Amino acid sequence: MVTRFLADTATLTGRSMKHVTRSPDTIITTAVMPIAIMLLFVYVFGGAIDTGPEAASGSYVDYMLPGVLLITVAMGVSYTAFRLFTDVQGGIFDRFDSMPIARSSALWAHVLTSLAANLTSLVLVVGVALLMGFQTGAGGLDWLAVAGVLVLFTLALTWVAVVAGLSARTVEGASVFSYPLIFLPFVSSAFVPTTSMPGPVRWFAENQPVTSIVDTVRALFAGRPVDGSTWTALAWCVGILVLAHAFAMVTYRRKSA
Amino acid sequence: MSIAPAADPAIRVQGLRKAYGELGVLRGVGFEVARGSIFALLGSNGAGKTTAVRILSTLLRADSGTASVNGFDVATRPGRVRESISLTGQFAAVDGILTGRENLVLVARLRHLRNPGRVADELLARFSLDGAGGRKASTYSGGMRRRLDIAMSLIGNPSIVFLDEPTTGLDPQARIEVWRSVQEMARGGTTVLLTTQHLQEAEELADRIAILHRGRILVEGTLEDLRRLLPPARVEHVEKQPSLEDVFLALVGEDGVDEVGVDDGAGEVGGGERAAGSGTRGRR
Numbered sequence A: 001m002v003t004r005f006l007a008d009t010a011t012l013t014g015r016s017m018k019h020v021t022r023s024p025d026t027i028i029t030t031a032v033m034p035i036a037i038m039l040l041f042v043y044v045f046g047g048a049i050d051t052g053p054e055a056a057s058g059s060y061v062d063y064m065l066p067g068v069l070l071i072t073v074a075m076g077v078s079y080t081a082f083r084l085f086t087d088v089q090g091g092i093f094d095r096f097d098s099m100p101i102a103r104s105s106a107l108w109a110h111v112l113t114s115l116a117a118n119l120t121s122l123v124l125v126v127g128v129a130l131l132m133g134f135q136t137g138a139g140g141l142d143w144l145a146v147a148g149v150l151v152l153f154t155l156a157l158t159w160v161a162v163v164a165g166l167s168a169r170t171v172e173g174a175s176v177f178s179y180p181l182i183f184l185p186f187v188s189s190a191f192v193p194t195t196s197m198p199g200p201v202r203w204f205a206e207n208q209p210v211t212s213i214v215d216t217v218r219a220l221f222a223g224r225p226v227d228g229s230t231w232t233a234l235a236w237c238v239g240i241l242v243l244a245h246a247f248a249m250v251t252y253r254r255k256s257a
Numbered sequence B: 001m002s003i004a005p006a007a008d009p010a011i012r013v014q015g016l017r018k019a020y021g022e023l024g025v026l027r028g029v030g031f032e033v034a035r036g037s038i039f040a041l042l043g044s045n046g047a048g049k050t051t052a053v054r055i056l057s058t059l060l061r062a063d064s065g066t067a068s069v070n071g072f073d074v075a076t077r078p079g080r081v082r083e084s085i086s087l088t089g090q091f092a093a094v095d096g097i098l099t100g101r102e103n104l105v106l107v108a109r110l111r112h113l114r115n116p117g118r119v120a121d122e123l124l125a126r127f128s129l130d131g132a133g134g135r136k137a138s139t140y141s142g143g144m145r146r147r148l149d150i151a152m153s154l155i156g157n158p159s160i161v162f163l164d165e166p167t168t169g170l171d172p173q174a175r176i177e178v179w180r181s182v183q184e185m186a187r188g189g190t191t192v193l194l195t196t197q198h199l200q201e202a203e204e205l206a207d208r209i210a211i212l213h214r215g216r217i218l219v220e221g222t223l224e225d226l227r228r229l230l231p232p233a234r235v236e237h238v239e240k241q242p243s244l245e246d247v248f249l250a251l252v253g254e255d256g257v258d259e260v261g262v263d264d265g266a267g268e269v270g271g272g273e274r275a276a277g278s279g280t281r282g283r284r
């Protein structure tokens, strides 16, 4: 059973990866907007933004990169939802579901493809950041930890995308869920310190998931020891992941009600 | 028709009901399909054909009633049902981004066959797609796409095949090709349940025909059985008139002409590679 699940998932992942490699523009598009945001903030707004003592040592690129990486993932998963939606609409999912293949292999294939596509976009964005002068004191282990956090975050948002892709009725509906996700980093510690924000906004910013994740990644890049925000960040990621996964499974089953 | 009196039918449906909200689509449907036979579920648009097929292929749950396929209950043993069947849905479920050959290899892999590449090549040849196997399926005409779709359903020799309106939207030649594949399947011992809106299609292919109307099976039987339901006197001279289809085929020729992409053929006119049989192998 398990080997069958792995084999079918591998086969189906190979198939949906072809959808990515045959339209590499989706990876580029995913990376272009975060890169544009990065350029805009660094070369246009950056001079006027006071990031406070926290980032006094580094440049503004160093400060904002963690948030930009999260935006990249939020952009990327909208393509995941789109690919899934197309499969459901096109009847391919019906074909898979009427075949004796391991249950949920079809979903996992999209999840793994999403992970691969997003990691590629993330590498592109980090590459551009390095060209723009991004500097980090992070060692190998820190980089690994950053990758781990981003993988977890991508998985969590991917399962949200699965729910959207399975339940949407139109193409637009499949990707609209990502807009608020793209917007969230702007109301967080990603671009300006939350201490600069007025009361209620500040409260929201400090208690929404992005801030803890951004703070964690920023600390890792700076080579600082991780603190309480790390556990908050992990709890958010795992919580969203578990919840979205459960919702996705229910949505998937309900399709045959 | 020598259908062995098999111990149990390939498909048995009893008192099947399904409603979408207030809309009762199936209201007590029952029929049996003998092993190795072709059974046509005939009904107009919205009659509930797709709903019935989706229930039989484990994609949808019935509200009540029972259905068993290959001896397995669709509700309680869906896994075993899936091992016995294959579904060609109403709209061709091919992956447009993959080539025709890749589509076939994909299904062969999912069926855990030993030599997916060879299976794919054999089917490409059998369905006159060998010249187009390397092209993205999104560039196929409606008829080619449907042939690929059916070829994908034959992989792994399922004993029961469901074809939901396999020829809707196809031009006459493509339709005849699909008919031939269906007949070939049945000759090989496969049980075929197909749905159709075309009387002529049911007439041409089916051993038994059931007419589904307003959620119930109105009549069920062989073509002869159904014919006997009407007074015999009316058939006379209408019969000799060639149908428009006869005229079309006579003028155009059954084999010598490029296929015209009738429906969503992605703006291309015809798979020229089919027309000349195995002669042209040109890839584009």
Ligand SMILES: Nc1ncnc2c1ncn2[C@@H]1O[C@H](COP(=O)(O)OP(=O)(O)O)[C@@H](O)[C@H]1O
Binding pocket: B020, B023, B025, B043, B044, B045, B046, B047, B048, B049, B050, B051, B052
């Ligand atoms: N998911 C659905 N939700 C609501 N109504 C549906 C759904 N699927 C089909 N129907 C309705 O059920 C009726 C039968 O549909 P269907 O089984 O597709 O008929 P057929 O295949 O014979 O054309 C139609 O009136 C159709 O509009």
Ligand SMILES: [Mg+2]
Binding pocket: B049, B050, B051, B090, B164, B165
């Ligand atoms: Mg239908």
